[in-house]
Amino acid sequence: MKKFSILLGMVFDGIAIFLSLYLSSFIKFKWGIFPGVSPVSQQIIVYGSFVTILYWWIIFALTGAYRLHWDRSWADEIRMVFKPIIAGFVILSLFAFLVTPEASIGRWIFFVYFALINLFVFTARCISRLLERRLAKKNLLQRNILVIGLGKSARELVDYLAVNPALGYNVKGFVNPPHPVSNPYITEKALGDISNISTLAEQYGITDLLVTIASNFHDDILSLLLPAVQSGLKVKLVPDLFDVVAGHVHSTQILGQPLMELVPDRLSFWEKLVKTVGDYLISLLVIVLGLPLWILISLIIVIDSKGGVFYRQERTGEGGKVYRIFKFRSMVADAEKTTGAVWAGKDDARVTKIGRIIRKTRIDEVPQFINVLTGEMAVVGPRPERPEIIEELRTIYPFYDKRLTVKPGITGWAQVNLEYDTSIEDVSRKLTHDFQYIENQSLFLDLEILARTVVVVLTGKGAH
Secondary structure, eight states: OHHHHHHHHHHHHHHHHHHHHHHHHHHHHTSOOSTTOOOOOHHHHHHHHHHHHHHHHHHHHHTTOOSOOTTOOHHHHHHHHHHHHHHHHHHHHHHHHHHOTTOOOOHHHHHHHHHHHHHHHHHHHHHHHHHHHHHHHTTSSOEEEEEEOOSHHHHHHHHHHHTOGGGOEEEEEEEOOSSOOSSOSOOSOOOBOGGGHHHHHHHHTOOEEEEOSOTTOHHHHHHHHHHHHHTTOEEEEOOOHHHHHHTOTTSEEETTEEEEESSOOOSOHHHHHHHHHHHHHHHHHHHHHTHHHHHHHHHHHHHHSSSOSEEEEEEEOGGGOEEEEEEEOOBOTTTTTTTOSOOOOTTOTTBOHHHHHHHHTTGGGGGGHHHHHTTSOEEESOOOBOHHHHHHHHHHOTTGGGGGGSOOEEEOTTTTTSOOOOSTTHHHHHHHHHHHHHHTOOHHHHHHHHHHHHHHHHHOTTOO
């Protein structure tokens, strides 16, 4: 039903987009209010109006517009229409100038088209919103949730959801907070404790957790966050006074109820699709076009030192799944036979002559494009770490598992800004960059990281 609602919303958008250009063209070419305008056939107007639907669908999809509307405020809806249309018109203007610099579209009709598409698309989104809320009222479009906490905030939140069934939140039950509540406002029996979240999520088909314990209980939030992340749940936190004063309450809301999303899904379905398709295309291009170079490097590795061409190693990927990565071997064979899993030092004696070159230019990572093709990695993302080292990092950084909420990448924000990890102390700086990437994911950021990676490969800058 969710996919049906989104597709229906796209159909409404398509109708609005078609009418916008059709009426604008009709005003320009048929009304006779613009002197000196050459006539255009009805067929061309209709055909052009249909063609623009695909263009605007792509623009809206790339900006994350195609998600359910039911818990957006009207102000959010206006912003989700106005900003992409501004971007789309900038692109249209540049394209029109580059193709026919001497052509003049006409300033007034340009403004008419801009006004009509904003009006019609916003109207289409309003229809989609009302339809989604109607489906939610009929229990055809719902999200199953658990409420963490038994206090006053939990009671107020549940009461609010009860009188607003159009929001589509189906409260399956309550979970005991980490600390006992002296005067609980919730009389229903709790379904379990935080340690049972993964089991409860599977049992009741939970998609979201609404947390009503104070956010300054950092250890409590972390103990809740980690199992939720592993279960693929969205976690929203009811803010306390500190959060409001500090300005944290801006990421999401259920109509009038402000909520902070702890593990937000930064990319829309369409952005994820573009990223995935891009990953496959880039991987194929790198492997196929660079094949002569990879064969040459393989021969040099074999000549330079004893051992195989490739090095396979266990790494932890998205959701804690363990897999094996491919790398060009840059160290002597059995480099960790006596030491176990350790970081390579800056002037590590185990690194071979050719290994120093391919490590400096990151060429040793190229075989991991095979891991991208198998779906275990992305081109851009936090670098994957070894399972045994992750166990150590979890004891030092309790929030480390947040790094496992996205696919690991061949290159990432930390890799284009920092050197290789050589100790546990380096991880703190690396985590900061990785979290910055996770919190600000976008296709444009990925493009920037790819561009900076090319500089690293060509110059060795930032990689030592």
